[in-house]
């Protein structure tokens with residue numbers, strides 16, 4: 347059976363950057379799996395996620411989504427992006443659109459769903475993230491936690507096959523982190539396939555089917571379940587875990 | 593003997609006489625001024641409209657990754673910002689048809705695209721001029737929108753064009769409304785230079801009336817007042833639109849409040 351996502355020997359070197367941001371990275375993600383990536387700042391985690399929905403074009407390697415090479419020039423990048431939802435560290439809500447319009451824009455413009463139907467779909471999803479009462483507010487009128495819930499809802503609205511989370515809680519005040527984590531946990535329970543960059547060890551421990559440690563653009567260690575947290579093998583993983591646990 | 597009463601009476605009599613004569617003068621020449629006013633209004637309105645379209649296209653070309661598009665936009669902007677508007681107007685009025693005829697062997701037909709009427713030549717020159725200035729304003733507006741907005745739009749599956757149209761430009765235009773209003777006011781005022789073509793705009797008729805009546809002060813006061821009323825209306829209109837379409841968190845409020853940082 348083909349994996350939902352298979353990354354083979356991915357290399358990305360930014361121009362004017364001597365060191366590669368991604369150096370021969372290979373990852374497999376099966377349908378329904380939750381894979382957590384941890385690693386120091388600048389280790390290439392964001393670059394990896396951004397390659398997967400082609401916000402960044404890698405230099406070498408392959409990315410297969412359900413067996414199809416998404417880096418192929420003939421592959422439609424806008425179809426790819428419908429299938430891959432992205433949640434950003436800084437939310438990136440469309441600031442001139444209300445919450446509900448943030449969700450319906452993609453449905454109407456990309457999927458061509460009529461606005462009434464799109465609004466119904468969007469309201470259902472807003473209810474899931476407990477924000478139905480904020481549907482007509484603008485992003486600036488929401489708390490950080492609420493904004494990130496909209497960010498997740500916006501990605502979910504497109505019914506993606508894979509959700510990418512790039513440090514979804516690291517721009518939030520500590521007391522707001524919980525509401526995002528609990529939504530992500532419930533997604534994990536519903537077997538949403540997720541690739542999550544986070545330093546929320548609690549989430550990793552509870553939800554991860556696999557945890558990957560990256561450093562300097564390379565995968566240093568990869569372990570099933572939360573073995574990487576409880577029993578890290580590589581000295582650099584141990585060092586990193588010690589540092590973030592302090 | 594002349595009493596103070598006589599002086600005061602004489603003063604008011606003079607005022608009365610001048611008011612009467614200004615009134616008669618105004619009634620007599622109002623139709624011409626009105627005609628000029630309408631021409632100025634039309635030229636300005638068309639130039640604003642075409643200028644915005646040109647400005648958006650030039651701005652998008654200037655930020656595009658395509659070298660050819662970028663250099664075309666840069667060339668256009670630099671040329672029209674770097675030469676006097678008077679020269680641009682004279683060139684388009686007199687040089688443009690000759691250029692087509694002598695260099696491109698086009699058969700000139702008065703009133704067609706290759707030799708338009710003065711009215712349309714005026715609009716051509718003003719639109720090209722303001723388009724260059726607006727391009728820079730719009731480009732600045734676009735680059736003030738956080739990068740994450742484009743990334744989020746693309747990651748939802750919108751194309752670059754759709755993202756520009758639905759996400760970036762609506763935010764950019766809200767932010768640049770004040771400098772854009774300034775530019776629109778400039779168009780109205782600069783349109784007085786089309787008298788050189790000549791086009792029978794407000795300034796043209798002011799000039800005619802002064803030559804015929806020698807009423808320098810009255811005429812230019814009225815003409816100036818008419819220009820002022822147009823620009824005042826324009827700035828109030830855009831202030832109103834800015835407030836009406838203002839969105840919390842996008843751009844700056846004219847009613848105070850803190851600007852957004854990210």
Ligand SMILES: Nc1ncnc2c1ncn2[C@@H]1O[C@H](COP(=O)(O)OP(=O)(O)OP(=O)(O)O)[C@@H](O)[C@H]1O
Nearest residue numbers: 360361363367385386387388389390391392393394
């Ligand atoms: N657009 C870019 N242009 C040039 N270099 C970049 C760009 N984006 C990232 N880099 C570089 O690539 C390397 C990896 O960056 P990346 O953002 O992927 O790391 P990260 O693991 O997500 O870090 P963080 O935890 O701080 O978000 C860094 O050295 C960074 O400076």
Ligand SMILES: [Mg+2]
Nearest residue numbers: 391392393512
């Ligand atoms: Mg990052």
